[in-house]
Amino acid sequence: xxxxxxxxxxxxxxxxxxxxxxxxxxxxxxxxxxxxxxxxxxxxxxxxxxxxxxxxxxxxxxxxxxxxxxxxxxxxxxxxxxxxxxxxxxxxxxxxxxxxxxxxxxxxxxxxxxxxxxxxxxxxxxxxxxxxxxxxxxxxxxxxxxxxxxxxxxxxxxxxxxxxxxxxxxxxxxxxxxxxxxxxxxxxxxxxxxxxxxxxxxxxxxxxxxxxxxxxxxxxxxxxxxxxxxxxxxxxxxxxxxxxxxxxxxxxxxxxxxxxxxxxxxxxxxxxxxxxxxxxxxxxxxxxxxxxxxxxxxxxxxxxxxxxxxxxxxxxxxxxxxxxxxxxxxxxxxxxxxxxxxxxxxxxxxxxxxxxxxxxxxxxxxxxxxxxxxxxxx
Numbered sequence: 001x002x003x004x005x006x007x008x009x010x011x012x013x014x015x016x017x018x019x020x021x022x023x024x025x026x027x028x029x030x031x032x033x034x035x036x037x038x039x040x041x042x043x044x045x046x047x048x049x050x051x052x053x054x055x056x057x058x059x060x061x062x063x064x065x066x067x068x069x070x071x072x073x074x075x076x077x078x079x080x081x082x083x084x085x086x087x088x089x090x091x092x093x094x095x096x097x098x099x100x101x102x103x104x105x106x107x108x109x110x111x112x113x114x115x116x117x118x119x120x121x122x123x124x125x126x127x128x129x130x131x132x133x134x135x136x137x138x139x140x141x142x143x144x145x146x147x148x149x150x151x152x153x154x155x156x157x158x159x160x161x162x163x164x165x166x167x168x169x170x171x172x173x174x175x176x177x178x179x180x181x182x183x184x185x186x187x188x189x190x191x192x193x194x195x196x197x198x199x200x201x202x203x204x205x206x207x208x209x210x211x212x213x214x215x216x217x218x219x220x221x222x223x224x225x226x227x228x229x230x231x232x233x234x235x236x237x238x239x240x241x242x243x244x245x246x247x248x249x250x251x252x253x254x255x256x257x258x259x260x261x262x263x264x265x266x267x268x269x270x271x272x273x274x275x276x277x278x279x280x281x282x283x284x285x286x287x288x289x290x291x292x293x294x295x296x297x298x299x300x301x302x303x304x305x306x307x308x309x310x311x312x313x314x315x316x317x318x319x320x321x322x323x324x325x326x327x328x329x330x331x332x333x334x335x336x337x338x339x340x341x342x343x344x345x346x347x348x349x350x351x352x353x354x355x356x357x358x359x360x361x362x363x364x365x366x367x368x369x370x371x372x373x374x375x376x377x378x
Contacts, residue, residue: 003043004068005033015062016173020116023068025106027076027121028053029150030066037152038074038102040085041259053150055161055178057117062177062313067115070105072091074265075250076121076154078102078322078335079129079330082105088316093135094355097313100130103162104181110164117174119167124242125334127162128360131346133313135356136164137171137375142366145340146178158238158338166180168375175372185366189374190301195362197224198306201333206307206357206364209350213359214305226304227290227298234290238335240283243272264320275284276352294340303374304362309333312352336362347378 006280009030013019019255026036029049036043052060060066071086081104082088091099091110099108103120107130108251110118120127131138139162146161153159161178165171194214199207214221227234251273254261261269298304310329337344342365361378363371 002040003034003036005030005066009060009066010064011060013063015064017059017177018063019065019103020063020066020170020173021067021114022059023064023070023106023109023115023118024056025072025103025118025120026069027072027152028056030056030069035152038072038076038083038086038241039259041257045257046160049150051150051336056150058177058180059174060252070109070118072104072120072199073102074262075254075269075270076102076123076126077246078126079334081108081130081133082316085262091134091355093312094133094313096316097354098316099320100132100133102126102314103130103164107131107136107164109137110136110166112136112167115169116167117163118161119161121151122160122162122338123158124238124338127164128308128337128344128346128358129330131164132308133355133360135348135358136166136346136359137168137348138162138164139171140173140337140344141179141368142183142343145183145343145366147369153249155242156249157245158242172372172375175368179368181369183366184369185300185364187300187364187367189370192218192221192303192305193298194221194223195226195304197225197227197231198333198336201274201329202307202310203352206311206350206352210307210359213349218305221223221305224297224304224307226336227293228291229290231335232328234339235328235331235335237283237286238331238339240275241287243259243275244280246272247275253281267320290336291340292335294342297365298362300364300367302364303367303371306360306362307333307350308346308358308360312354312357315354343371345371345375347375349378
């Protein structure tokens with residue numbers, strides 16, 4: 001990013017993250033610096049922050065070193081990873097392909113192997129999709145586990161800080177600092193199951209690789225359907241709720257300041273601004289029903305397995321219309337975790353047509369630590 005700090009930022013050289021270098025999505029307060037949220041006009045109008053975001057303090061207190069700020073999708077409003085203002089971060093693990101968004105730069109930076117970990121955020125898939133496309137470990141924690149103070153909101157009932165790493169041990173260290181064992185579940189692991197309804201959304205070759213992997217490593221797992229609802233309906237209700245919150249937290253600033261916004265993002269902003277209160281109320285009721293349903297199909301103790309994304313990374317430079325179908329398919333796979341506030345980890349595992357595809361483990365509320373302990377099994 002053109003406004004990355006000129007010097008590395010750190011506070012001490014002690015702690016479990018001592019000398020670990022990281023980069024950060026352009027999404028939060030950094031003391032004495034400004035934030036763009038992926039939009040240059042926002043950066044121009046933003047004032048330097050008087051303090052660090054709370055989660056950043058935790059990282060600095062444990063010796064982590066901030067190396068730079070990374071590009072993200074404009075106002076975090078995409079899962080593709082392109083930004084017309086700052087450019088598309090290069091995904092070295094899938095050349096000529098998008099990195100996935102909106103935490104695009106944070107994921108792409110780790111494909112260079114120059115950094116130990118990176119920080120992003122996840123609302124509708126913005127950690128999990130880049131993790132899958134870039135071949136990284138990536139976690140969307142249980143909603144509310146990570147302190148959001150100092151993080152710029154998009155849709156707060158879904159937003160959460162998340163992180164990436166290549167190395168499993170580093171991934172776990174960062175997790176221990178940010179999760180801090182607060183609210184950790186005391187429910188024991190029971191079994192793995194296959195989320196058949198999400199698996200069916202993946203391309204045939206990804207399904208074949210997934211089934212071959214499970215047959216070899218986890219034979220005879222029970223297949224379940226997380227929800228009887230069509231996944232397109234779940235994604236659409238997520239879109240309504242997300243748009244309603246964007247209308248509350250993002251659009252007022254846009255209306256007041258009239259920044260230059262890319263046509264693709266502006267189309268989504270306009271769509272969000274037209275969502276009615278009746279649509280929002282219906283979507284809230286849908287969400288409550290969905291949570292009850294998934295609590296029954298995937299009770300505490302069970303962990304669901306499925307591909308993180310339906311395919312590998314799309315080719316760069318396509319029109320927004322051409323990417324529209326891909327975006328819808330992705331959201332059909334990612335919306336359940338957000339709608340139910342559950343933790344999900346993507347782990348590099350498969351090879352798609354253009355690059356990596358992850359396998360996901362989805363747990364119950366506050367089972368983050370249990371998912372992390374299961375990484376060596378997957």
